[in-house]
Amino acid sequence: MSEVPRRRALLAAASGIAALAGCAGSETASNSYPSSNRPIDDYELEKARDERGGALVASGDELPSLSADERAPQRRQTRRVLVATADIDELTFAGTGAGERLRTFLAATDFESSAAYLLAMPVRACREIRFRSVSVEPDELADDDLHPHADFCQAYRPADVDCNADEFHTVGFAIRIPVAADRSTGSGSGMSGSCLRREPPAVFNASSSGAGGDDA
Template sequence: MADVPRRRALLAAASGITALAGCAGSETASNSYPVRNERRIEDYELEKTRDEDGGALVIEDDDAPVTEDDETPSVSAEERALQRRHAYRVLVSEDDLAAVSFAETSAGERLRSFCAETDFDAESVYLLSMPVGACRDVRLESVSVERDDLAEGDLHPRADFCRAYRPADVECDPEATHTVGFAIRIPVAADHSNGSGRGMGSSCRHGEPPAVFNASASSGTDGDEA
C-alpha cells in the first residue's frame, strides 16, 4: 500500500504538470489537442503490440460465452470476437493489475510484462486494445490527463490515435483483421480512476498512401475501416 501523504503530494504536483519536451520513442500529435481542462503528457512510456491472428489481448471479466439461455439477442462468433478485441482499462494499483488477465501470446505477454514493471506509487497505466485492418496501423498521437479530476485523486486519461497505412513492402490480407494493444505508462499516481477518454483520427497526415494502395483493384475498399 502506497504511503498516503506521499501519494497526495504526487497528485498535487501532477495536477500542475507542465509539458516536457523530448519524449524518446513517442509520436507527437499533429491533429489532436487537449480538451476541457486537460494537461498534455509528453514524458510517457509506451509498449505497443500487434496480434496478427486477431485475438483478444486483454481478457475482460464479461467475456463469458453467450448461451442459448441468455435473454439478450444472440451474438455471432464473429461479432463476439470483434467485441473481445476492444479493451480499455486504467491501472492505478497492483490490485488493478492483478484483476486483469492477458492473452497467453507473445503480444499479450509483452503488455503484461510492461504493466508489471510499473511503480504504482508514482505511475499509472492506460491499457487499450482494438481491432485494425491487416494492412492498416494505429498510431498513438497524444496523451493527456484531466487536471481537475486528478486533484481529487481520480485519474482520467485521454489518448488520441490516428490510422495509417502499413509500409508497402508488408504482406497483408486486406480482408483480415489484427488486434493492436497499447500500454501507456503515465508518470502520475492516483487513488482510483472513474473513466477515460480516447479519440481516433481518420489519417495520420504523413503523406499519400503507398502506391500499392492506390491501385484500381483496391479503389472500392473503404480505407478507414478497421
C-alpha cells in the same frame, strides 16, 4: 509533502510546465488545475500487435472466444485505467508474445508514483494504428481520480508488408503516466482516420496573381 501537492508537482513536470508558486512558498487557490485536459509529455509506451487477431486482454479469468459474427471486433476491445497492482491481477492476458509484452510492461509500473492506461482494439491487417498523445483531466486528478485521454491515428502499412485487406489483427497500447491516483471513474480515446497532418491553407494574395503568370 502531502499526496495532492506531490501529484501536482508530478503532473507539472510530466506536462513540461513549471508549477505555480504562491507567496513565500505557500500554496494558494491560484495553484488550482485548469479545467481543460493537460497533455503529458513524460509518458512511457509499449505497443503490441497480434496478427492472429485474437483478444489480447480481458477482465476476468479467461479471454473471450472469437468467431466470424459481427461481435468479434468488439470482443477484441479493451480500455482500462490501472492505478494499483491489484488492477493488473484482475486482467487476463493472451499467452502470446504480444500479450506477454503488455503484461510485463504493466507489471513494471511503480504505482506509488505512476498509473497506466491500457487499450486494445482491432485493426485491419493492412492498416496500422499510431499513438499520438495522452492527456489527463487535472481537475479530476486533484481528487485522486484519474481520467486519461489517448489519441491515435490510422495509416496504411508499408507496401512491402504481406497482408489481407479483409482480415483483422489486434493491437494493444500500454501507456505509463507519471502521476498516481487512488481510482479512475472515466477515460477516453480518439481516433483519426489519417495520420497526415494537414497544412493550413495558403492565404490568397491578390497582388501576386495576375495575367501572364506561368501555368504549372
